[in-house]
């Protein structure tokens with residue numbers, strides 16, 4: 001037990017619990033979490049960062065950060081236009097413009113704390129292209145190891161911060177109007193951190209599925225915590241499947257990503273017969289937005305019955321130096337991509353929706369902020385544009401940290417209380433199997449209803465272990481995703497309904513899901529957000 005931790009004799013399911021205080025608690029240590037923590041720390045606030053897992057999605061990001069670099073042929077307007085086009089009519093133009101416009105300053109700040117990006121000539125970043133981008137505007141590091149460099153630089157900058165490993169945030173504590181703290185589980189058992197500001201930066205939900213590009217901690221925690229706290233999640237039916245996840249038989253869990261930047265450098269997608277997968281599908285071909293390419297692959301696999309398609313990267317110049325991460329993953333799977341085709345399938349990659357926030361990370365609950373993949377700012381709409389995620393995490397993380405620090409500075413120290421709660425959970429393998437079968441690239445009412453009925457059979461879960469908490473988080477997050485997917489009777493962005501294959505021109509409104517006290521979800525449609 002740490003020196004600052006004391007057990008006190010208050011019953012918590014029959015056990016005492018420890019208590020601490022902070023000004024700002026940040027949940028998560030990826031790009032958004034550490035950007036937020038550093039910003040709050042710079043404001044002189046007592047910041048505690050909670051981390052349940054050693055790996056972040058940031059670390060695994062390959063392609064890069066989409067950013068408009070001054071004095072190039074690129075413009076903020078062009079980046080905004082590309083983002084809106086990818087987002088299927090559901091992006092919030094003002095949110096996109098605000099985040100894109102702040103991108104260069106946020107990346108420059110990252111350079112100030114030590115991040116080093118690849119250069120084409122000394123002093124000039126090397127820019128690549130990815131799906132949906134009309135310009136070369138992706139900065140990258142270590143070839144295809146951008147996330148690792150971003151994480152390294154942020155970890156270094158955050159070295160002196162109070163980062164608590166193996167701490168699982170179990171519940172956001174609130175009174176009627178504001179946040180009062182977080183209920184946490186660590187090696188000492190349950191405890192409360194009393195704090196006026198809490199920032200959710202918990203990442204995504206890829207482990208709703210049997211195979212995903214996400215690290216093992218991506219279990220929908222932040223969406224679950226917000227739903228349990230009575231807040232809405234929006235647009236959670238839009239789960240982005242990356243078109244090219246390495247296919248390695250039926251292996252599940254985290255699977256290697258084959259970065260889209262490879263297609264930006266000339267790799268092509270073909271099926272087992274050597275035919276193009278995207279010819280005639282979209283004017284941008286293999287560099288069409290992700291939802292289009294993933295759906296084209298899914299359709300080709302249904303037509304052919306093949307287990308995978310292939311990425312032909314043999315013509316990519318300087319492949320091993322430019323794409324060392326992909327090269328290593330392929331070699332580990334027995335594929336030498338300089339001479340052989342890379343087997344790929346679409347894989348669960350990114351949650352476009354999430355906890356409803358503004359572009360400063362503020363939620364509807366005073367003192368609660370969310371940033372990064374967990375949040376829905378209006379940036380991504382129905383389908384995120386490639387490499388916009390690190391950008392959003394950096395920009396909104398920084399803003400959320402500053403806002404949370406200011407809120408804490410103006411708040412009296414709260415005293416958090418809590419009632420023991422019961423959560424329900426399905427066995428994880430059952431949940432993942434059902435989501436993979438029925439709620440992946442293409443859905444329909446029959447499959448969605450089957451999963452909804454399965455979710456209703458979830459039994460009480462033990463919240464005293466990380467796995468028990470994650471199973472409960474996955475279950476409530478899946479319920480929200482399924483409810484939203486059932487309610488959206490059209491195909492838009494990365495939500496494809498086999499039984500509603502067309503875009504509904506009246507459907508450009510966000511889906512908001514809230515959890516009711518009886519555990520059911522209610523779905524409402526927000527104001528029209530089409531731009």
Ligand code: SIN
Pocket residue numbers: 061062063064257258259260261350385386387388389
């Ligand atoms: C990729 O490198 O293809 C993934 C980048 C992203 O998810 O934006």
